[in-house]
Amino acid sequence: xxxxxxxxxxxxxxxFYIALLLLWQFIVALKIWPEYLLPAPISIxxxxxxxxxxxxxxxxxxxxxxxxCLGYGVSIIxxxxxxxxLFRYRTINDIMGxxxxxxxxxxxxxxxxxALLWFGLSELSIIFVVIAGSLFSITxxxxxxxxxxxxxxxxxxxxxxxxxxxxxxxxMLPSVAPSLVMGFKQGWSFxxxxxxxxxxxxxxxxxxxxxxxxRELNDMSRVxxxxxxxxxxxxxxxxxxxxxxxKFIQFRWGGIK
Amino acid sequence: MPIxxxxxxxxxxxxxxxxxxxxxxxxxxxxxxxxxxCIVGPSGCGKxxxxxxxxxxxxxxxxxxxxxxxxxRKVNSDRILIFQDLGLFPWLTVRQNVxxxxxxxxxxxxxxxxxxRKYLEMVKLGKxxxxxxxxxxxxMRQRVALARALAVxxxxxxxxxxxxxxxxxxxxxxxxxxxxxxxITRKTIIFVSxxxxxxxxxxxxxxxxxxSPNSKIKAVFKIDLPRPRLIESEGLMSEVRPxxxxxxxxxxxxxG
Numbered sequence: 001x002x003x004x005x006x007x008x009x010x011x012x013x014x015x016f017y018i019a020l021l022l023l024w025q026f027i028v029a030l031k032i033w034p035e036y037l038l039p040a041p042i043s044i045x046x047x048x049x050x051x052x053x054x055x056x057x058x059x060x061x062x063x064x065x066x067x068x069c070l071g072y073g074v075s076i077i078x079x080x081x082x083x084x085x086l087f088r089y090r091t092i093n094d095i096m097g098x099x100x101x102x103x104x105x106x107x108x109x110x111x112x113x114x115a116l117l118w119f120g121l122s123e124l125s126i127i128f129v130v131i132a133g134s135l136f137s138i139t140x141x142x143x144x145x146x147x148x149x150x151x152x153x154x155x156x157x158x159x160x161x162x163x164x165x166x167x168x169x170x171x172m173l174p175s176v177a178p179s180l181v182m183g184f185k186q187g188w189s190f191x192x193x194x195x196x197x198x199x200x201x202x203x204x205x206x207x208x209x210x211x212x213x214x215r216e217l218n219d220m221s222r223v224x225x226x227x228x229x230x231x232x233x234x235x236x237x238x239x240x241x242x243x244x245x246x247k248f249i250q251f252r253w254g255g256i257k
Numbered sequence: 258m259p260i261x262x263x264x265x266x267x268x269x270x271x272x273x274x275x276x277x278x279x280x281x282x283x284x285x286x287x288x289x290x291x292x293x294x295c296i297v298g299p300s301g302c303g304k305x306x307x308x309x310x311x312x313x314x315x316x317x318x319x320x321x322x323x324x325x326x327x328x329x330r331k332v333n334s335d336r337i338l339i340f341q342d343l344g345l346f347p348w349l350t351v352r353q354n355v356x357x358x359x360x361x362x363x364x365x366x367x368x369x370x371x372x373x374r375k376y377l378e379m380v381k382l383g384k385x386x387x388x389x390x391x392x393x394x395x396x397m398r399q400r401v402a403l404a405r406a407l408a409v410x411x412x413x414x415x416x417x418x419x420x421x422x423x424x425x426x427x428x429x430x431x432x433x434x435x436x437x438x439x440x441i442t443r444k445t446i447i448f449v450s451x452x453x454x455x456x457x458x459x460x461x462x463x464x465x466x467x468x469s470p471n472s473k474i475k476a477v478f479k480i481d482l483p484r485p486r487l488i489e490s491e492g493l494m495s496e497v498r499p500x501x502x503x504x505x506x507x508x509x510x511x512x513g
Contacts, residue, residue, distance in 0.1 A: 142369060159337055160409060253391065
């Protein structure tokens with residue numbers, strides 16, 4: 001039953017996208033705007049094919065993903081450590097909590113001038129912006145999830161004799177897993193946005209650079225093609241990576257939480 | 258020697274204004290091994306606090322709790338507290354929940370499996386061992402919590418109004434089940450309730466608490482009815498009435 005509803009939903013979606021393409025093609029055929037402002041879907045398809053066959057898109061994707069994974073990875077590791085420290089030591093939390101919150105609310109691209117002066121026009125500058133964009137949000141999430149842990153669950157753990165590592169591995173971490181996943185997902189989207197912003201400014205291979213190059217060449221189909229790729233990567237991670245984790249959590253923890 | 262000897266001289270609670278509020282004082286009672294003791298009292302009289310103290314989860318009080326003759330202030334799995342909302346682990350299956358205490362002790366998988374099977378059979382959840390908690394009904398969750406507590410072979414079960422959120426039918430079944438399991442396992446059970454009928458149905462003794470602040474033991478009733486007792490049986494009523502009489506003014510006081 002559920003499956004059938006799923007199929008119907010999929011068919012509806014496919015119809016929607018086909019209709020969108022047809023509408024697009026129709027508007028292009030009306031020739032209200034010149035081709036260089038509104039290219040036909042088919043020419044975007046051609047650009048995509050061309051970009052992948054000369055590897056420029058592939059290289060762009062890999063360059064961006066490499067930076068993203070590096071920056072996001074560092075953010076997860078050090079953001080979590082910092083979050084645990086803030087949770088564990090009340091005084092540090094009292095002193096630094098507000099400071100970290102203000103760092104988190106700052107748009108990450110504002111770090112870019114500073115990064116350029118520190119690291120120059122290098123890979124490091126971009127990764128720095130990605131880290132600055134996502135680390136503090138992960139810190140805040142880890143800290144607040146640990147603070148909101150159910151005291152009853154903790155007491156049950158203590159009552160059954162869980163201590164230190166046992167407590168951490170079997171009680172604390174799993175009990176905050178749902179909110180951690182939400183926080184990591186948010187951190188991911190911050191990292192991804194920071195990367196795109198950084199790459200648009202700093203010309204060096206990645207997807208943001210390809211996008212910018214399209215603009216400089218006045219090649220609208222290239223701009224839109226790269227936007228498609230960026231959207232596809234966003235959806236891929238959202239659905240495949242985090243979607244799966246969320247499904248797993250829903251399967252175990254049940255609907256809410 | 259009593260398995261538990263409670264002597265709480267004073268227990269204070271810090272209010273949000275920072276003042277100390279005397280929750281209870283001069284609380285003395287003993288529990289024999291294998292006894293089923295029920296505690297009733299108006300809401301807010303410190304019953305839950307008392308359970309936390311007996312479990313060793315709350316150490317901020319004056320007085321002492323002797324477990325098998327020795328002073329104890331530490332939480333330990335020889336006294337398992339079943340919380341009102343159970344505190345089951347949603348990320349574990351029913352079986353894994355039941356095995357939690359054993360896993361923490363580092364018991365082997367096969368050893369754990371044997372014990373969890375035994376107790377899941379006992380609470381009649383054998384077929385549900387691979388379910389997750391959110392897939393179970395309220396009554397089944399109660400059974401999981403009970404099996405988890407039994408699996409660590411604790412001496413004492415402390416139960417905090419465990420059946421209060423259940424529908425009447427499920428509750429009546431669980432009264433019978435709990436008496437049956439108590440008879441098999443010979444655990445010492447301390448059962449906090451706000452329902453006198455329930456307390457009479459289950460307990461060998463019923464302790465009546467007075468209203469807070471400064472609640473004390475107002476009266477103790479010994480229930481000598483034959484077991485298993487049914488909640489709807491006629492005989493229960495004659496025992497319920499005097500307890501109700503003792504409790505009524507306290508409930509009035511706690512609302513005033």
